[in-house]
Amino acid sequence: MKSRVSVVRCDSYAPELVQKAVEDSVNLLGGITNFIRPKSRVLLKPNLLMAIEPEQGITTHPEVVRSIARILKGIDCTVFVGDGPSVWDNQIRNVSEVYRRTGMTKVCQEEGLRPVYFDKKRMCQKFPLTSWLDHCDYLINLPKFKTHALTCLTGAIKNLFGLVWGTFKLELHKNYFHTEDFAKILVDIYAETRPALTIVDGISAIEGDGPATRGLLCFPKILVAGSDCVSVDSVLSRIMGIEPLDVPSTREAVLRGLGIADMAEVEILGERLDNLKIKPFSLPATSQKRKLPQPIINLAKKLIRYYPCMERNRCIRCSACIKICPKAAISMGKKGVLFDYSRCIACFCCHEVCLAAAIKIRKTIFTKIMGL
Secondary structure, three states: OOEEEEEEEOOOOOHHHHHHHHHHHHHHOOOHHHOOOOOOEEEEEEOOOOOOOHHHOOOOOHHHHHHHHHHHHOOOOEEEEOOOOOOOOOOHHHHHHHHHHOOHHHHHHHHOOEEOOOOOEEEOOOOEEEOHHHHOOEEEEEOEEEEEOOOEEEOOOHHHHHHEOOOHHHHHHHHOOOHHHHHHHHHHHHHHHOOOEEEEEEEEEEEEOOOOOOEEEEOOOEEEEEOOHHHHHHHHHHHHOOOHHHOHHHHHHHHOOOOOOOHHHEEEEEOOHHHHOOOOOOOOHHHHHHHOOHHHHHHOOOOOOEEEEEOOOOOOOOOHHHHHOOOOOEEEEOOEEEEOOOOOOOOOHHHHHOOOOOEEEEEOHHHHHOOO
């Protein structure tokens, strides 16, 4: 049986347009009761990476959250909204600021939704997840469509990383910093959580050196939805202009039999991909490395390298990069931020949380010579 993914156009975040597009996305898949039982408790998990306005395209737009919440309220569900943003000390006041700046606080107040904080945990085999997964009957995944320096794509599977409790995310980055190892952790989380439904906000998106302020804002003007996160990410990959198995988490999930990436086995409902006329995304600088066979990468891994670098004229000395670094490889000197590259594992957490777009990705000389 084919996996089903809906692709629906939406030209802007005007509330009435988003509401119709979300309804169409869900109805093409058989309607909300095909995924959620009436009168259930549902956790909505948007991508709330940092405290930044939704117009920047880095976080899931509140109108997408509002629209699916209204559909759920229409079947008498109790709706909770939460994420584990990249704030370094897991204090509720910091998460509250993320919710406020991203528009989640406002939409929760207007729609009678409950914002929740992932301050309690339940242990899995390798990591703790938020206990809200046990408190709710269903999880609905609401990712933002973006490129990512470490994972190439942040979409359906990568968005679930925010369900990891508190600062343990840094432990996972520290212990599983190779791309393929980190992909295995992401798929572990997917296998554990298995969202009932995923709706990707691709009305605006981030290309280039995403997923945050160093990326470039673009406007695919689409929503992509489905119950199989592997198929959803595969469709996003094709829209980006890459093959599904170019994304490490997709490749790992397929190896485990957790979803379908073969586009011949994915039924696309709504818009045909050929008719979207979305230009291929600019990819992260780090994506070029994946063009090489793994044996060559293994032999030349010390020479083929990408690393974070500070643009001092942009730096606002907020210390977010210092506090997020899992290896304590960043410090503040008299002239600004300093990197200890002997400790840096190129996880790009610093690049991800920098509000000032001050951290760029650089290549070693050998990497440049290789044209990667």
